[in-house]
Amino acid sequence: MQLTAVVRKDVLLQWRSPGQRVAILAFGVTVLLLLSFAAGPNTGALRPLASGFLWLALLLSSTLALADSFQTEMEQHALEGLLLLPVSARAIYYGKALANWCQLLVLALLLVPCAVVLYDVTITRVLALSGVLVLGTAGLSAPGTLYAAMAEQAKAKQVLLPLLLFPLVVPVLLASVKATALLVTGDPMRQVGSWAALLASFDLVYWSLCGLLFNRVVEH
Amino acid sequence: MKQAAPAILVGLGTLCLLSGSYYGLFVAPPERYMGDVQRIMYIHVPTAWNALLALTWAFISALVYLVRGGRAWDARLEAGIEVGVILTALLCALGAIWARPTWGVWWDWDPRLTTSAVLLVGFVGILALRHFVDDPARRATWTAVGTVVMYIDVPIVYLSVKWWNTLHQMQSTPETVATTFHWPLRVNAFGVLILMVGLLIARARIAEARLREELTDPEDESAGASNLVPGRVL
Amino acid sequence: MIGTASLGPVGAPVVLPGGVAQVPELREAAVTATGLARRFGRRWALRHVDLRVEPGRLVMVVGRNGSGKSTLLRLIAGAIRPDRGRVLVGGHDACRDAEAVRRQTALLGHASNTYDAFTALENLTVTARLTGTPTDRDALTSVLDRVELAAYRDESVAGFSAGMRRRMAFARLLLQTDAVAPRDRSHKASVVLLDEPYAQLDWPGFRFVDDLVRSLAARGMTLLMATHLVDRGVSLCDDGIVLEQGKLRWAGPAAWLGTRSGRELLDRPEGRD
Numbered sequence: 001m002q003l004t005a006v007v008r009k010d011v012l013l014q015w016r017s018p019g020q021r022v023a024i025l026a027f028g029v030t031v032l033l034l035l036s037f038a039a040g041p042n043t044g045a046l047r048p049l050a051s052g053f054l055w056l057a058l059l060l061s062s063t064l065a066l067a068d069s070f071q072t073e074m075e076q077h078a079l080e081g082l083l084l085l086p087v088s089a090r091a092i093y094y095g096k097a098l099a100n101w102c103q104l105l106v107l108a109l110l111l112v113p114c115a116v117v118l119y120d121v122t123i124t125r126v127l128a129l130s131g132v133l134v135l136g137t138a139g140l141s142a143p144g145t146l147y148a149a150m151a152e153q154a155k156a157k158q159v160l161l162p163l164l165l166f167p168l169v170v171p172v173l174l175a176s177v178k179a180t181a182l183l184v185t186g187d188p189m190r191q192v193g194s195w196a197a198l199l200a201s202f203d204l205v206y207w208s209l210c211g212l213l214f215n216r217v218v219e220h
Numbered sequence: 221m222k223q224a225a226p227a228i229l230v231g232l233g234t235l236c237l238l239s240g241s242y243y244g245l246f247v248a249p250p251e252r253y254m255g256d257v258q259r260i261m262y263i264h265v266p267t268a269w270n271a272l273l274a275l276t277w278a279f280i281s282a283l284v285y286l287v288r289g290g291r292a293w294d295a296r297l298e299a300g301i302e303v304g305v306i307l308t309a310l311l312c313a314l315g316a317i318w319a320r321p322t323w324g325v326w327w328d329w330d331p332r333l334t335t336s337a338v339l340l341v342g343f344v345g346i347l348a349l350r351h352f353v354d355d356p357a358r359r360a361t362w363t364a365v366g367t368v369v370m371y372i373d374v375p376i377v378y379l380s381v382k383w384w385n386t387l388h389q390m391q392s393t394p395e396t397v398a399t400t401f402h403w404p405l406r407v408n409a410f411g412v413l414i415l416m417v418g419l420l421i422a423r424a425r426i427a428e429a430r431l432r433e434e435l436t437d438p439e440d441e442s443a444g445a446s447n448l449v450p451g452r453v454l
Numbered sequence: 455m456i457g458t459a460s461l462g463p464v465g466a467p468v469v470l471p472g473g474v475a476q477v478p479e480l481r482e483a484a485v486t487a488t489g490l491a492r493r494f495g496r497r498w499a500l501r502h503v504d505l506r507v508e509p510g511r512l513v514m515v516v517g518r519n520g521s522g523k524s525t526l527l528r529l530i531a532g533a534i535r536p537d538r539g540r541v542l543v544g545g546h547d548a549c550r551d552a553e554a555v556r557r558q559t560a561l562l563g564h565a566s567n568t569y570d571a572f573t574a575l576e577n578l579t580v581t582a583r584l585t586g587t588p589t590d591r592d593a594l595t596s597v598l599d600r601v602e603l604a605a606y607r608d609e610s611v612a613g614f615s616a617g618m619r620r621r622m623a624f625a626r627l628l629l630q631t632d633a634v635a636p637r638d639r640s641h642k643a644s645v646v647l648l649d650e651p652y653a654q655l656d657w658p659g660f661r662f663v664d665d666l667v668r669s670l671a672a673r674g675m676t677l678l679m680a681t682h683l684v685d686r687g688v689s690l691c692d693d694g695i696v697l698e699q700g701k702l703r704w705a706g707p708a709a710w711l712g713t714r715s716g717r718e719l720l721d722r723p724e725g726r727d
Contacts, residue, residue: 002584005580005583005584006584008583009569009580012572012576013569013571013572016571016572017571072569072570072571075570076565076566076567076568076569076570076611076619077563077565077566077567078567078568078569080533080563080565080567081565081567081568081581081626082567082580082584083533083556084531084532084533084556084559084560084561084563084567085556085581085584085585085630086553086554086556086557086584086585087556087584088553219535220533220534220535
């Protein structure tokens with residue numbers, strides 16, 4: 001099946017540049033450190049900010065990962081080559097978006113222990129937290145893949161992707177931060193469900209919408 | 221007459237705006253709780269409505285462009301986004317000006333104002349995108365895609381900020397004023413609307429003129445005959 | 455029609471591979487371009503080209519750099535969309551039935567279209583999976599063998615020279631035209647577009663291209679080949695077209711381009727008739 005072939009291609013591409021993956025992780029950890037420097041060394045003050053810092057670090061690292069995913073396509077015009085085959089642009093999009101989602105999810109799972117260490121938080125509801133990470137990273141990946149395709153083909157590519165992506169994913173950021181914070185500090189009014197629902201709706205809307213629009217972004 | 225339409229509309233709109241604002245600023249009685257500060261609503265609310273209207277027009281133009289294409293709709297899209305951005309920027313500024321004397325802070329994270337700020341940055345980003353793409357056809361398509369994606373986000377952003385804000389002490393936001401003060405508000409709303417339509421038409425014309433200059437037609441086709449070597453036409 | 459070219463003996467019955475004779479009127483032309491035009495920024499790369507190529511014909515496309523050869527080939531392949539006019543491949547519109555056109559055409563472009571992080575074999579595997587051709591190691595190695603890259607099958611493409619990259623592109627082309635035993639005949643490409651196939655190749659490479667063209671012709675493929683090597687093209691192709699500044703300047707038998715008048719046409723720029 002075409003989608004499987006594309007996903008395999010994208011996952012293998014990621015696997016083939018482990019240096020890049022490690023660098024992106026290191027960037028994420030650096031962001032976590034810098035944010036704590038900005039807020040002061042008092043762990044008591046840092047603890048309530050932990051979920052916010054985690055998602056900010058993830059958001060900033062995602063721009064690197066997303067941009068990288070299309071750089072490999074542009075170097076030798078590999079994407080153009082794919083588009084000459086009888087493959088639908090939609091399959092190319094979803095394959096790339098799914099692979100990016102996996103990458104962001106792994107990144108998130110690796111940043112959580114760093115946050116636990118730096119900000120002294122305790123995670124009890126591991127499954128629920130994983131669920132939030134899954135939904136949140138999905139929300140970053142879908143529009144991010146679409147915008148990364150645009151940015152890599154335009155001038156001033158480095159500023160364009162964050163500039164376009166960040167305002168769009170405000171709901172993802174808000175919902176993920178809130179849900180994570182509630183899971184960590186306690187959720188007396190059972191609000192996590194509503195935030196998760198918001199994330200899921202965003203994901204549903206944007207995974208469909210961006211898939212529909214992708215071929216307009218790569219056509220010549 | 222048609223050529224002068226934007227100028228007429230701008231003039232008419234300004235007239236409405238001036239009369240409505242005069243009434244709102246000097247004649248209408250001060251609001252019960254907020255006093256004279258509330259008078260900013262006579263500008264703020266019309267700006268809000270029209271900012272959203274301009275961006276909705278941009279959204280519609282984007283959809284039509286994606287389906288039908290054509291220079292005209294790209295020009296309308298560009299106009300819609302620019303006018304929308306200007307009005308949204310004005311909206312945020314007015315919101316801050318209102319908040320300062322009322323709450324003592326410049327920004328109070330009101331859901332509507334916050335959504336406007338996000339919209340502002342989002343659409344400025346789309347204008348930046350336009351700037352960084354050379355090919356006119358690609359520029360138009362990508363702007364349209366970006367506009368559709370961003371616009372659909374608006375209700376989601378609003379909802380998320382609203383929920384986010386309810387966890388904090390909710391400061392009451394200025395709702396539309398009491399019924400006795402509707403008149404200056406309506407006049408101003410129409411004033412800004414007419415002004416905005418004038419600006420949209422003018423801006424779209426500028427965009428279309430620029431596109432026309434950028435996109436020339438291929439040369440006269442009749443030259444093709446003389447280029448073919450005689451006796452070889454099959 | 456003024457400015458048009460119709461290449462191929464219309465009216466004479468043609469024997470298809472498999473021995474079935476078919477009268478051409480009942481068959482779609484392989485490629486039909488009507489009023490085709492395309493701009494890049496302000497510059498019109500192709501202006502009002504009308505062209506009709508019958509199936510099985512080998513056409514050489516000649517012209518100066520910037521005359522629109524690559525643009526024409528890319529429009530036929532469905533890689534880019536026309537600004538004016540339309541192009542049909544086997545009756546399918548390149549805009550409306552893009553996927554059908556992409557299945558029927560195989561383009562050898564200027565770029566290598568490779569993932570540098572992958573080995574030669576892995577690059578081919580991607581193409582093979584997406585075109586429905588066999589993906590086992592042996593099948594793909596035999597394709598690489600045909601382009602003399604079998605020894606480098608497990609090496610990363612990043613280290614390949616320009617000539618090796620070109621041969622990778624040929625390997626991709628072979629997959630699309632099902633040089634290996636196809637599982638499904640309906641999926642193979644029947645219109646092959648070569649954009650300067652001899653570029654970046656050495657003398658053995660030239661012979662490879664010649665052999666490839668002849669083998670594709672023997673299988674009844676339609677071929678459009680843009681090349682600066684006029685003599686080689688003349689010896690291989692049936693028909694030729696000359697593009698100049700995006701316009702179709704001449705169309706006719708390829709052999710004529712090898713004559714003195716043909717040379718004069720090519721040497722003489724437009725406007726000095």
